[in-house]
Amino acid sequence: MIKTRVIPILLIQDGLLKKRIKFKDTRTIANPVTIARVFEARRTDELIVLDIGRTVDKEDIDQDLVRQIAEELHMPFAYGGGIKNVEHITETIKNGAEKVVINTAAVANPQLIRDAADKFGSQCIIVSIDAKKTANGYEVYTQSGTKATGIDAVSWAKEAEKWGAGEILITSIDHEGTMQGYDLELIRKVADAVTIPVIASGGIGKLDDFVAGIKEGHASAVAAGSIFHYTPITPNMAKERMKEAGIPVRIQNPEYVA
């Protein structure tokens, strides 16, 4: 049986691990390569690394960092931040990322999703959607949550699937970094609207939030940042709680040596 993934998210800017609240108040917390090594030792399911300093108008991707993180990991990891074209994706995958995360560039040019999926397969392409609640739904924001697009998040998720996305990473801008729990309504609306896996993100603060993301949010995987960086909670603790709630998870015996 497929196991439900628990995915730490590492936000990076200028080569350093950051934390932010509602996409603002960014502060430095650690060296991301060291933290990647910690998650490897904890036999984490998967990592998502997002370079929030690289929106589409800025300089190229920090491929050295992609390589350094990949060197530490024997688990899949997805990289996002500044991916603008198929060449960027080719380079990032060559440097060890399993998947890429596309956000701003996908909204600007959805054909990129199709071109990337044709070349690497849909399973390599995560379309990330940052959404903010409005009076009548959820609006998509691009460029690290700074630019409102007027696009409805649920419609965009459906469209991204049609263009060939393999997964959707849905982040609530209002909940991100607050540790108040997911925006379950947003996650459920998106998860119910598409047939591809949806990764819930933004707001986890306690163990039961992981369970809620799956049971109430209908997500296929749960992602979190702050809770793993700022509290003693580990991905395995999250999985123990999910297991108690009847969700299938993978807990690899840490004693086993090949």
Place this chain on the structure above:
Amino acid sequence: MMIVDCKIGNLRNVQKVFEKLGVMTQISDNAEDIEKSDALVLPGVGAFGDAMNNIKSLGLLEPLRKAALKDKKPILGICLGMQLLGKESFELGHHQGLNILPMSVKKLETNGLKLPHIGWNNINIENQASLFNGIPADSDFYFVHSYNCVCEDQKIIAATCEYGKRFVAAIQKDNIFATQFHPEKSQAYGFKVIRNFVDYVKGQHA
């Protein structure tokens, strides 16, 4: 040990596992290196058609077939690399494969479960395959794919996995080994699979 570069794969991730197991590897797209190597690894992330086009344009089609079938060199195919060993694929059209093993690549039948099949899933070891020596029953491995190999010969199946329906998760036939999952991404149990392949290669040269 040569890691075959089809200009599409995820090569360093595979290479570093061999390094940690103390095995020298070379990443190459050169037919002469296939001839010189003791064993081959065919990794792969991507689409079948692109990979086969690259293999053909690099002049690797016949050298790979010769290494596998005539010279009986140990080969480990990973994910797309496993699928490439088959005779044909129906991913985005219809493509001929390396035709080293009697299998076809078809879209996963999932009984309505979401595609791609992404994530950690437990396998059943079949035919007492030595590729899984020392690995506990029901261990989880990392999968990411929408297509899989349908085998004509049940005896070559080394492991199966269930996602809506049962499918082939690994193959072992004489000198040819292949996994649909990513051992290089499957932490300790993945290391063990690669160690078992390395032990087989060493056994051939003992």
